[in-house]
Amino acid sequence: DEVVAESTPNAKDFVKKCPIFFFGLSRQGKSTLVNDLMEVLGSSDRPAKESFDKPCTRGVRVxxxxxxxxxxxxxxxxxxxxxxxxxxxxxxxxxLFKQCMSLAKEANIQAKVLQHRLVLVLCLKGEDRSLIHDKKFFGLVKGICKQAAHAAGGGKPVLLPVLTMSDLFRKEDDYHSVLGKFKCALQEVGNIVTVQDAVSVSHYDAELGNRPSVQELRQVLAAICTEQLKSWHILEAAKEIIEVDLKKCLMAWSQKGIDADHALV
Structure with a gap:
């Protein structure tokens, strides 16, 4: 029981932390979306800095x-x-990705959590929808995806495209068309990340504190994290964490004069 207790905390921490990485051009509503999700998750405040007319996030914030x-x-x-x-x-x-890994270390977040559990969320506001045809824009997107895939060490990170501020579309068919084109444009990175269907968020029903689109985004993200836990790649990573911690535990026993070779069956 003592060995199990000492060799599994990091593995438990690994499967109980769900990191979601919001990225894209500035003024796309990333910080606002983070705050909206925090509220949906039950937070009473909006911790990310927001500005209506200028970029306000510097570096990486968790x-x-x-x-x-x-x-x-x-x-x-x-x-x-x-x-x-x-x-x-x-x-x-x-x-940005390197900053994210460094910040995680400072916050005592295991590197493996970001390497294997990270969900990438690409934010693009409806007003800038023409960027789905911009090669330079997708070159930047590909750069992030490559970094995440390299860190994952063989696993394919998940990429969720999110169209923010979709209120400007007067017809539902219009933004559904943009969502379809958004995902299609991302097929170029489909060999290094798993591209999900694009989703949209709007301020519809915001005055009632309801925000159905944010609730739906929360459900999509939770479903992605649930599927992660079923993957062979994640299970192998958890197994590796346990093996490393078990070896450390047995080495500590040996230093105390306990014969670790005969301590376990």
Whole structure:
């Protein structure tokens, strides 16, 4: 029991942390979306800085919320919403990803959590929908995807395209058409990440504090995290964490003069 207790905490932490990485150009509503999701998850404040007319996020910021109904009802998990700086500031996408890994280390978040559990959320506001035909834009997107795939060490990270501020579309068919084209444009990175169907968020029903589109996004993200836990790649990563911690535990026993070779059956 003592060995199990000492060799499994990191593995449990690995499967109970759900990091979601929001990225894209600045002024796409990333910070607003992070705050909207925090509220949907039960937070009473909006921790990410917001501005109506100018970029406000510098570097990488992590906002977390404990939830007991994310992937498994009754099991407390920590949802990590990672807000990132927009690209106009001259930062390369790869720099943001490295900052994310460094910040995780400072916050005592296991590197393997970001390497294997990270969900990429590409934000594009409805007003900038023409960018789905822009090769330079998708070159930047591909840079982030390559960084995440390299860190995953063989696994394919999930990429969820999100069309923000979709209120400007007067007809539902219009934004559904854009959503379809958004996903199709991302097929170029489909060999390095798993591209999900694009979803949209709007301020519809915002005055009632309802925001159905944000509730739906929460469900989509939770479903992605649930599927992650079923994958062979994630199970192997958890197994590797346990093996490493078990070896450390047995080495500690040996240093205390306990014969670890005969301590376990």
């Amino acid at each position: 906002h977390s919320k404990l939830c007991d109904n994310w992937t498994t009802p009754g099991v407390e998990e920590e949802v990590l919403l990672i807000d990132t700086e927009g690209w106009e500031f001259g930062k390369k996408p790869g720099d």
